[in-house]
Amino acid sequence: MGRLDGKVALIVGGGADGPPNKGETLSIGNGRATAILCAREGAAVMVADRSETLAGETAAAIRAEGGRADSAAADVTREDDCRRACAAAVRAFGKLDLLVNNVGIAIGGRLLETTIEQFDTMANVNVRGQFLMMKYAVPEIAKAGGGAIVNVSSLAAIRTGSGLPYETTKAALLGLTRSVAVTHARDKIRVNTILPGLINSSMVRRLVGDREERVAPRIPMRRQGTPWEIAKAIVFLLSDDASYITGTELIVDGGLSAR
Numbered sequence: 525m526g527r528l529d530g531k532v533a534l535i536v537g538g539g540a541d542g543p544p545n546k547g548e549t550l551s552i553g554n555g556r557a558t559a560i561l562c563a564r565e566g567a568a569v570m571v572a573d574r575s576e577t578l579a580g581e582t583a584a585a586i587r588a589e590g591g592r593a594d595s596a597a598a599d600v601t602r603e604d605d606c607r608r609a610c611a612a613a614v615r616a617f618g619k620l621d622l623l624v625n626n627v628g629i630a631i632g633g634r635l636l637e638t639t640i641e642q643f644d645t646m647a648n649v650n651v652r653g654q655f656l657m658m659k660y661a662v663p664e665i666a667k668a669g670g671g672a673i674v675n676v677s678s679l680a681a682i683r684t685g686s687g688l689p690y691e692t693t694k695a696a697l698l699g700l701t702r703s704v705a706v707t708h709a710r711d712k713i714r715v716n717t718i719l720p721g722l723i724n725s726s727m728v729r730r731l732v733g734d735r736e737e738r739v740a741p742r743i744p745m746r747r748q749g750t751p752w753e754i755a756k757a758i759v760f761l762l763s764d765d766a767s768y769i770t771g772t773e774l775i776v777d778g779g780l781s782a783r
C-alpha cells in the first residue's frame with residue numbers, strides 16, 4: 525500500500541535542469557525526485573515544466589519503473605499555461621488531489637546590484653507562478669473532495685546569503701501559503717511550505733557545480749541534503765500522515781538553521 529494510492533499529483537517544475545550527480549545517468553533535482561517518489565507511493569503523476577523535454581524525461585522514468593505518469597509543457601509565468609497544466613492532469617487522470625509548486629530560480633544579488641528586470645523576473649517566476657498554479661489547482665482539488673499542496677521555498681526565506689530577490693520571493697511564499705491554507709481549510713485542502721537547506725540538486729550543480737567540500741563543514745550533519753530527502757519530506761506533507769498539518773513550514777536542512 526502506497527501512502528498516495530488513488531491520488532493524482534501535479535508536480536510543477538518536475539524536470540531537472542542541470543548535470544547529473546556523480547554516478548547517476550538521470551539528473552535528479554527536488555522536483556524530479558518528488559515526482560518519482562509520489563509515483564512510488566501510488567499517485568498518478570502529471571509532470572509540468574517549461575521544458576517539455578525535461579518533463580517528458582521525468583514521466584518516462586516513472587513509467588519505466590511501472591508507475592503512472594504523463595507530462596505537460598507549462599511556463600508558470602503564463603497564466604494560460606498554469607490553467608492548462610491543471611486541465612491536463614484532470615484530463616489524463618480524471619481529477620486533481622495534490623499540487624507541488626517546485627519552480628524556483630535564482631538571479632540577482634544585493635540591493636544595489638539587482639536590476640529592476642531581475643527583481644520582476646524573480647517575482648514573476650518564484651511567487652506569481654505559485655499564485656497562479658494555486659488559483660487554478662485549488663478549485664479542482666476542492667472538487668475532488670480536498671487534498672494537499674506543498675510550495676517549495678528555501679532556508680533563504682529566513683536567512684540571508686542567497687541574494688535579495690531570492691530571499692524576498694522565498695519569504696513571500698510563506699505568506700502566500702499561510703493565506704491559502706487558512707482560506708481553504710474549509711475545502712479540506714492543506715497547504716504547507718518546505719524550506720530546503722543546502723541540497724545537492726540539479727539546480728545547484730547547474731549554478732555552482734559541486735559544492736560539497738566547500739559547504740559540508742558548515743552543516744551540523746556535515747553534508748548537503750539529497751533531493752530524495754526533500755522529496756520524502758514533501759510526500760509526508762502530501763500524505764494523510766500530515767492530516768492535521770496546514771499553514772506551516774517544514775525546514776529540511778541537516779541542522780543548518782539551528783546553529
Ligand SMILES: NC(=O)c1ccc[n+]([C@@H]2O[C@H](COP(=O)([O-])OP(=O)(O)OC[C@H]3O[C@@H](n4cnc5c(N)ncnc54)[C@H](O)[C@@H]3O)[C@@H](O)[C@H]2O)c1
Pocket residue numbers: 536537538539540541542552553554555556572573574575578598599600601626627628629649653676677678679719720721722723724725726727728751
Ligand atoms: N538545491 C538547493 O540547495 C535548494 C535549496 C533551497 C530551495 N531550493 C528550491 O528547490 C527548487 C528547485 O529544485 P530542483 O532541484 O528541482 O531545481 P531544477 O532547476 O533542476 O528544477 C526546477 C525545474 O523548474 C523548471 N522551471 C524553471 N522555470 C520555470 C517556469 N517559469 N515555468 C515552469 N517550469 C520552470 C526548470 O525547467 C526545471 O526543470 C526551487 O524552488 C529552489 O528554489 C533548492
